[in-house]
Amino acid sequence: MRKMQKVKSPFIAWFAVIALMYLKYSVMADAAPICSYGQATCHVPSLADLFDRVIQQSSRMHGISTDLHSEFDHYLPSKNFIGKQRCHTYAILTPDDKEKAQRLGREQLTEVILRLLMAWGDPLSQLHWSMSQDQNQDFNQYRSNKALEISDIVRELKDGVIKVAERMKRLGLNGNFVSYISPENVDPFSAISFYKRGELNSVDHQDLLYCFRRDSHKVKTYLRILKCSTFPTLDC
């Protein structure tokens, strides 16, 4: 047995070396980023590509939020929010007009976007958690998955927008951009406490989703305006 082991060990060592070599090369092959534009430096996507990616994500985010919200609409009547704000992001001043949005400028627009995205990070995870806790398993499973997906997307989108803003700043497009967001709206508890203190029920879900749907639409629209003002291509 010992002899066998002795004989085996060098083989194993060689095998490991070969396997590592193979993996290294394969990983190297996979590690190379894919550049759809065939540029020389494939590692750095262009600003236009970044914008496209971000817009795609925002569009997807909005789509899911709309789906989720539409489900709730069938079952529960909307609350009457007369007299008070419905969404916790009411404090974020967002342009509600095309002209207003255009007047904001790139930096502020980017800031608004980021604020919105950051404001929704936690509430969405709370939503997801709350949905998963619901008793009606079948119905909520689909929703909780969607909520999870949305929270992921929001997180990624936020990172992407930050990258876009930084790139723009590097290119001189975003002079005054400040990547640091004031922490006033970043209170995790305050955000969700806006809707309800304690645990959220399904009614709360609906309100939350209503607000999120709107804000996602805002983000999507602002991003497009940002892109079209920066790159007036055929898509705009």
Next chain:
Amino acid sequence: DKPKLTSCRSPEKETFTCWWQPGHDGGLPTTYALYYLKDNSDTIYECPDYHTAGENSCFFNKNDTSVWVNYNITVVATNALGSNFSDPEDVDVAYIVQPHTPENVTVNVMEDKGWPFLRVSWESPHKADIRSGWITLIYELRVKLEGEEEWEEHHAGQQKMFNIFSIRSGSTYLVQVRCKPDHGFWSEWSSTTYVKVPEYFFRERSLWILVMIFSSFTLIILLWIVHMNSHSLKHCLLPPVPGPKIKGFDQQIFKNGRSDEILSALMVPNFPPTKSSNYEDLLVEYLEVYVSEEQELILEESKDSCLKSDSSTCDSDSGRGSCDSHTLLTDKCGEAKRERRASGEDSGMTIESQKGWEEEALSYTQEDVATPDVSSRRVKTWPSVFSTVPQYTTSPLDQKTSLELSKQHCLSDTLFPPGSSTKEVLGPNYWEFDLSNKQSHLPQPQTHGSQQLQAHSDVNISYTGNKQVPALLQLPGFKSTEYVEVQKVNQEDMVILQPVESDNCGRDEECPHVLQGEDYSKVKGVGSDNLLLLQSGVKARMGDEMEANGVSESCYTSSSFATTQKHIDSMHSATIPGQEEPIRATTGYVDTTTMFTLPMY
């Protein structure tokens, strides 16, 4: 009844319009008012514009429109009876966008490598601000053939141009386009654009041309092949009708192209007598000529003698060949042949007629004197021929018997030295072909010639049977050992030869005389001057000058056939008529140099 807000729409997300439906007003004039609350504030606003959008509508212009703001709208109907409130509706402009239809829809027929396709292009509704990105529109178009009911829809995304392939030439198409914001309502279909696709034969024509060229090439090749093989095809499709064949008729005659042969062939249609009964008729008429085998003289049958068409009256009864035919020699030839046949019969000649002929040959008793016509010919002794005949009576002959009979007369074709024989057409019965055959057959194997010889004999025999036989045919049949004895020379310059038969010596008074010596002169031929060429006897005369050829000497013994014998070449010609020349009669030889007055024995 209370009114009802039916719908609110914003075409570009900057303004919007709401319509309501008035309830039953009971016939009383009723006024309607629209009030709204913005985004959960307490301030009530009334519709700023009731007229722009038409009746029962409220138009919100840009100043009054806020996107992402919840409008709580209520319509109030007021009449004399009172007022009625509609149910409030929440409206968010961002979600009620329904753009106008796309504008400037143009359809062009374009060509891609010969194939036509439709290129549809349009523009966004002018009010929708896509340029700034405020609205994102996606488009959709539909196409259908004129006269059909089903539309073919295509999703165009955000592009403003679309290609439709796979269209039919020569037909009219209807195209419509509509648009929708990424989240909103579809616009109405644009007004129909008609497009007529012209007839496109380009591609189809080239295809047809290709097909036609290819098929024409194939056709040409097929025709060529057929033409090349037309002959075989004819045989295959239209097999040649077997023509009538005459039994015993050799096609070769015609192929050889000798007129004499052809004539003779044609002339004796009935020729080969297939029944022995005919032979009996012939029997009577033939003289028997006995020719000893020892003396195998090659008798050249003179054409004249053999082919003489003169009918000779042969008195078959008499032992002497009373046939005064000048073709005596030819008759002899014939008989010789017959004899040969007879002898050959033992060897298994397959022709029955041969037997008869043999008899006929036996019956042949007389020979006539060679006529002067034969002068040019040399008379060959048959016996040599005969002796060798049996050897050659082989099966091949069978096939040819009838033919040869019909066409070959006195044989000795092979016996003739090449070039010695002259062809003379003596008459219709002249069987030129014999000689021609002789010559033609000379290069052929001996057997062939012998066959001919036999045939000759046969022919001769049958011929006499028909009594149409020229004197030629009335040749006495010769046995292999038959000799011809020159009897006399009659006044007609005919050498009367008497066949000497050892067995039948009794018939001839002069028989014993004849048989005295071993040496007999063989009648070689008839010289040009009516000379009977005789060949002195073989054995003792080897060196005789009369023997022209040593070769010929040797020819006597059977091998005389050998063909190129020149038996006669230097034979001395003996003038037949009237000349008396010393004849050595002591030994029974007839000196060829001497005339024949014939040793009359």
